[in-house]
Amino acid sequence: MAKTLVWVEHDNASVKDATLAVVTAASQLGAVHLLVAGSGCAAVADQAAKIAGVGKVYLADDAALKDALAENVAPLIASLMADHDAFVAPATSHGKNVAPRVAALLDVMQISDILSVEDPKTFTRPTYAGNAIATVQSSDAKLVITVRGTAFAKAATEGGSGSVEAVAGAGDAGLSSFLGAEIAKSERPELTSAKIIVSGGRALKDGPTFEATIFPLADKLGAAVGASRAAVDAGYVSNDYQVGQTGKIVAPEVYIAVGISGAIQHLAGMKDSKTIIAINKDEDAPIFQVADVGLVADLFSAVPELNDKL
Amino acid sequence: MKILVPVKRVIDYNVKPRVKMDGTGVDLANVKMSMNPFDEIAVEEAIRLKEKGVATEIVAVSVGPQKAQETLRTALAMGADRAILVQTDDEVEPLTVAKILKAIADEETPGLVILGKQAIDDDCNQTGQMLAALMGRPQGTFASKIEVSGDSVAVTREVDGGLETVKLALPAIVTTDLRLNEPRYASLPNIMKAKSKPLATKAPVDYGVDTAPRLKTLKVSEPPVRSAGIKVADVDALVAKLKELGVA
Numbered sequence: 001m002a003k004t005l006v007w008v009e010h011d012n013a014s015v016k017d018a019t020l021a022v023v024t025a026a027s028q029l030g031a032v033h034l035l036v037a038g039s040g041c042a043a044v045a046d047q048a049a050k051i052a053g054v055g056k057v058y059l060a061d062d063a064a065l066k067d068a069l070a071e072n073v074a075p076l077i078a079s080l081m082a083d084h085d086a087f088v089a090p091a092t093s094h095g096k097n098v099a100p101r102v103a104a105l106l107d108v109m110q111i112s113d114i115l116s117v118e119d120p121k122t123f124t125r126p127t128y129a130g131n132a133i134a135t136v137q138s139s140d141a142k143l144v145i146t147v148r149g150t151a152f153a154k155a156a157t158e159g160g161s162g163s164v165e166a167v168a169g170a171g172d173a174g175l176s177s178f179l180g181a182e183i184a185k186s187e188r189p190e191l192t193s194a195k196i197i198v199s200g201g202r203a204l205k206d207g208p209t210f211e212a213t214i215f216p217l218a219d220k221l222g223a224a225v226g227a228s229r230a231a232v233d234a235g236y237v238s239n240d241y242q243v244g245q246t247g248k249i250v251a252p253e254v255y256i257a258v259g260i261s262g263a264i265q266h267l268a269g270m271k272d273s274k275t276i277i278a279i280n281k282d283e284d285a286p287i288f289q290v291a292d293v294g295l296v297a298d299l300f301s302a303v304p305e306l307n308d309k310l
Numbered sequence: 311m312k313i314l315v316p317v318k319r320v321i322d323y324n325v326k327p328r329v330k331m332d333g334t335g336v337d338l339a340n341v342k343m344s345m346n347p348f349d350e351i352a353v354e355e356a357i358r359l360k361e362k363g364v365a366t367e368i369v370a371v372s373v374g375p376q377k378a379q380e381t382l383r384t385a386l387a388m389g390a391d392r393a394i395l396v397q398t399d400d401e402v403e404p405l406t407v408a409k410i411l412k413a414i415a416d417e418e419t420p421g422l423v424i425l426g427k428q429a430i431d432d433d434c435n436q437t438g439q440m441l442a443a444l445m446g447r448p449q450g451t452f453a454s455k456i457e458v459s460g461d462s463v464a465v466t467r468e469v470d471g472g473l474e475t476v477k478l479a480l481p482a483i484v485t486t487d488l489r490l491n492e493p494r495y496a497s498l499p500n501i502m503k504a505k506s507k508p509l510a511t512k513a514p515v516d517y518g519v520d521t522a523p524r525l526k527t528l529k530v531s532e533p534p535v536r537s538a539g540i541k542v543a544d545v546d547a548l549v550a551k552l553k554e555l556g557v558a
Contacts, residue, residue: 069476070439071448093469097451100404100439109405109524112434122528127433128327132336135529174479175448179464181474192470196557221557229488239454239489240472245433246488248470254557264326271536275555277548283541292539293551305545310558 002030002120005058005080007089007098010036010044012066015051017193018090020154023051025147026088027155028117031055034162035080037073037169039066049162052155057162062169067178068094074101075170081106086143091249095146103144110144111136115151129245130268149192150251150272184240191243194224196254199243199270202230203259203280203299210236213299214258217307226250226270228260244269259299262287279303311421311458311480313356313365315390316411317349317372319381320431333529336431345381348426350388351486354493355456356424357389364458365422367391371414373407375399379509386504387496393509400521404432406514408440413517415445420481422463427452427485438485448478452487 004026009016019034026032032053036045037060045059058080064072077098081087087102089095091113103110114123115133122137123145191197198218204210210231218225226248227241243250245268255273260266262278262285270276271290278291281298288294295302321327322342330337345353359365370385372378373396382393396410415423428435442449450456450465454473457464458480466475468487478484496504514521542548552558 067474067476070442070451074443093452093467096435097439097449100436101443101449103436104405104408104440104443107405109403110434110436111525112436126533127530128321128336128431129433130533131327132329132530133533134527135531136525136527138525140524173448176479177477179475179477181469181472183471183474233489238472239468239487240470246428254552254555271533276536276539277551279548288541289538290536293548294539294541295545295548296541297545302545302548306548309545309549310552 002085003083004029004032004086004088005077005084006032006034007087007095008034008036008044008048009090009092009094010038010041012038012041012044015044015047017154017190018092018149020051020157021149021152022088022090022147023053023155024152025114025117026086027053029086029088029120033058033084035060035077037065037068037076039063045164049164050158050160052159054160054162057164058167059164060167060169062171064172065169068098069176069178070098070101071173071175072170073098074105075173077102078105079170080167081142086145088145088147091146091148099144099146106142106144108140108142108144109138110146111138112146113148114145115148129265131264148249150249184238188218189222189224191224191226191241191248191250194252196221196223197226197250197252198223198256198258199226199228199260200231200236200258201228201260202234204231204236207236213303217303220307220310228263228266257287257291258303260287261285262290311365312367312369312418313359314415314418314420314423315352315356315368315370315385316407316423316425316437317353317370317381317385318346318426318429319343319372319374319378320346320429323347323430329530329532333531335527335530343377345384346426346429348428348486350493351488351490352424352426353385353388353390354491355486358491359458360389369394369418369420371396371411373398373402373410382509383504384496386507387501388494392507395509395511396514396517397511398514398521401523402521403523403525404434404436405440405524406519406521407437408444409519410514410517411441412444413519422481423483425483425485427487438483442483445483448482450476450478450482450484453484454487454489456484456490
């Protein structure tokens with residue numbers, strides 16, 4: 001039976017949700033082994049071992065792995081791949097950073113952002129910003145894959161009984177160092193795992209107006225906040241809010257698009273949402289072509305009214 | 311310091327791609343082609359580094375068909391100094407391109423290689439990271455800010471949770487994200503001048519790289535279509551819908 005090695009996305013304290021869909025995808029290829037690479041991350045490995053369907057959990061606990069620098073992580077993964085048939089990572093900023101580096105070290109052509117496993121060598125993946133779905137078959141002996149999280153069900157976080165095995169890191173390659181991060185702190189749900197998302201576009205005028213209009217509605221619904229690229233480029237909110245082809249790919253139960261016209265690149269990031277609701281004053285806006293429920297109205301009156309009536 | 315900027319000729323980002331009826335790919339016949347937008351950002355960043363006196367020479371490279379010359383001329387018109395076309399009509403995968411770029415980097419010894427984070431046709435997001443691995447050098451992917459000082463470069467990266475900054479020893483590989491800069495338009499005099507800038511034509515075999523693909527595309531299809539739903543008359547009707555959906 002084929003053995004897969006799954007990259008566990010974590011913050012050295014707990015397993016991130018993105019990991020769970022990857023476990024599901026990997027289980028369609030073979031036995032699921034996990035890699036927890038970090039520093040002071042033993043608790044993460046214990047938590048990961050409980051994910052349903054997990055066999056072994058490799059724990060590489062090393063100061064050089066703390067910030068998941070690709071230069072230090074990739075050689076470790078490449079060495080573990082001697083005993084595995086596929087490396088599978090989430091298509092998150094971590095996964096997208098590390099996986100191709102691993103692929104090149106193994107002389108493997110990576111398959112990015114898969115939507116389905118057709119057979120152990122054949123996958124579907126989006127191209128042209130989701131306008132064309134390609135079915136591709138690999139001829140490489142080993143596989144390196146990133147997984148689109150919204151395309152696979154999440155594995156259960158309980159029920160597994162994997163064994164944790166410590167492995168040594170490859171040390172510090174001495175090529176790079178971590179200087180710092182500005183990670184947005186928010187009480188709201190994470191965009192990629194939220195059940196409801198309220199997203200704002202360029203029509204929100206400026207940062208304070210965006211906050212005053214979108215945030216109260218999101219908080220009333222217990223929703224995450226998203227934004228179109230236009231709103232992020234205009235500086236209303238920071239890049240971590242961006243939904244779209246080059247931002248985050250989301251598929252919540254309900255996506256509420258406020259003042260978003262619906263550029264192709266935005267639609268690529270949210271069109272798998274279960275229900276799409278659009279509020280826009282331009283009745284010809286492309287967003288209405290994908291929306292299940294549309295309201296043609298001026299958002300500056302409609303959103304406060306909606307907020308009052310909910 | 312020399313900067314190497316790989317650029318790719320792709321379908322223009324304003325054109326809606328159409329899947330061919332026979333399911334073999336996307337129809338590119340008579341479709342406007344342009345430089346990959348992320349690569350334009352890479353060219354612009356290299357030019358800004360040259361304007362600041364950090365870089366001394368900018369070499370643009372493209373791996374692709376003869377027509378990729380046009381893409382290289384665009385880079386030259388923006389401000390690159392010379393160009394190399396590695397000409398092939400084969401469909402080249404990121405791993406192949408990374409191997410060719412590695413061989414070129416060995417010859418050119420750039421201090422920085424700046425690439426777009428992904429091409430808008432295959433959406434792979436791999437070439438820069440693969441090149442970094444093959445060169446055994448550090449990578450700063452999805453950059454929104456680049457600051458060179460001495461023998462290192464600080465790269466601010468757009469990551470899922472916000473921003474993070476890494477310090478990389480030079481030579482380094484950087485891939486661009488959207489907000490790194492706004493690329494300039496080439497002026498007419500510069501477009502004219504670009505025609506006389508040096509453009510060398512090579513072949514993959516010159517670099518000893520086999521272009522045989524590892525992935526076989528079995529089929530290309532349209533994504534499932536979402537059909538438009540209903541329009542509601544007012545906020546009250548929308549509230550009722552939200553209640554039906556169980557969100558309010």
